[in-house]
Amino acid sequence: xxxxxxxxxxxxxxxxxxxxxxxxxxxxxxxxxxxxxxxxxxxxxxxxxxxxx
Amino acid sequence: xxxxxxxxxxxxxxxxxxxxxxxxxxxxxxxxxxxxxxxxxxxxxxxxxxxxxxxxxxxxxxxxxxxxxxxxxxxxxxxxxxxxxxxxxxxxxxxxxxxxxxxxxxxxxxxxxxxxxxxxxxxxxxxxxxxxxxxxxxxxxxxxxxxxxxxxxxxxxxxxxxxxxxxxxxxxxxxxxxxxxxxxxxxxxxxxxxxxxxxxxxxxxxxxxxxxxxxxxxxxxxxxxxxxxxxxxxxxxxxxxxxxxxxxxxxxxxxxxxxxxxxxxxxxxxxxx
Numbered sequence: 001x002x003x004x005x006x007x008x009x010x011x012x013x014x015x016x017x018x019x020x021x022x023x024x025x026x027x028x029x030x031x032x033x034x035x036x037x038x039x040x041x042x043x044x045x046x047x048x049x050x051x052x053x
Numbered sequence: 054x055x056x057x058x059x060x061x062x063x064x065x066x067x068x069x070x071x072x073x074x075x076x077x078x079x080x081x082x083x084x085x086x087x088x089x090x091x092x093x094x095x096x097x098x099x100x101x102x103x104x105x106x107x108x109x110x111x112x113x114x115x116x117x118x119x120x121x122x123x124x125x126x127x128x129x130x131x132x133x134x135x136x137x138x139x140x141x142x143x144x145x146x147x148x149x150x151x152x153x154x155x156x157x158x159x160x161x162x163x164x165x166x167x168x169x170x171x172x173x174x175x176x177x178x179x180x181x182x183x184x185x186x187x188x189x190x191x192x193x194x195x196x197x198x199x200x201x202x203x204x205x206x207x208x209x210x211x212x213x214x215x216x217x218x219x220x221x222x223x224x225x226x227x228x229x230x231x232x233x234x235x236x237x238x239x240x241x242x243x244x245x246x247x248x249x250x251x252x253x254x255x256x257x258x259x260x261x262x263x264x265x266x267x268x269x270x271x272x273x274x275x276x277x278x279x280x281x282x283x284x285x286x287x288x289x290x291x292x293x294x295x296x297x298x299x300x301x302x303x304x305x306x307x308x309x310x311x312x313x314x315x316x317x318x319x320x321x322x323x324x325x326x
Binding site: 011015016018019022024 | 072074075130133134136137150151152153154156157158167175189265315318319321322324325
């Protein structure tokens with residue numbers, strides 16, 4: 001059984017999966033618009049998908 | 054993923070506060086660390102019993118154009134790594150609620166307004182997470198091994214295979230088809246039972262679970278992922294948790310099932326209800 005710590009290179013997909021989709025969401029009224037982030041979420045999913053297969 | 058500053062659209066030359074996490078105010082220390090842009094240092098914004106860990110950033114650094122996707126990904130990967138590293142370092146000494154990537158507030162006042170608004174929610178979740186960590190469990194399947202173990206362990210299938218050589222060519226062909234269908238059907242059943250068993254075992258040694266969707270192996274691939282889940286585990290019984298994974302490995306190894314344990318993570322999966 002492999003026990004891995006989270007900050008190694010192959011876990012970037014894992015980090016992306018969490019940090020983009022989860023965690024506390026700061027309320028809309030306090031948050032700056034990140035124009036490219038929508039795009040980013042889509043791209044990140046592609047990366048994750050290719051890493052998993 | 055919107056939208057706007059309180060009251061008006063921000064001027065891109067303006068600054069904001071990038072928020073990394075919320076913690077109970079009795080922090081050990083945040084160290085003298087640079088934030089996500091490598092320039093502004095981390096500092097704390099307090100409201101009652103909570104603090105937010107923030108750093109000042111230039112808004113224009115976070116306004117990305119829709120052009121140059123590759124550059125966006127590269128930029129994002131770098132920023133995500135830095136953000137994660139900061140949070141994981143803080144996690145070593147503090148319970149915390151990690152934020153989503155890109156959480157920027159206009160200023161201290163806006164942040165305090167937010168913390169006022171969400172105060173009891175944050176306090177309650179911090180209490181829930183106290184003394185616990187998030188771990189990812191992945192289970193993989195080796196198709197051939199699984200199939201072989203199933204065939205060997207299912208008398209119905211074994212018997213049919215045994216008589217194959219005694220049959221005529223055409224009968225053997227039909228029998229082989231029957232066997233294949235039976236194997237497929239039994240594999241599905243067995244896989245479902247195995248997964249239920251794993252989940253049941255891990256539930257007993259964890260506080261909470263969150264599943265990710267995985268696509269079940271449709272093709273005969275080795276090391277297909279069959280389970281991916283996050284578990285909230287009490288630090289004090291983590292060894293028990295690991296022991297259960299070891300036990301499951303011993304039990305299921307002969308069927309080609311292996312496990313991976315990754316962590317500890319900041320509790321991303323357990324901060325929102």
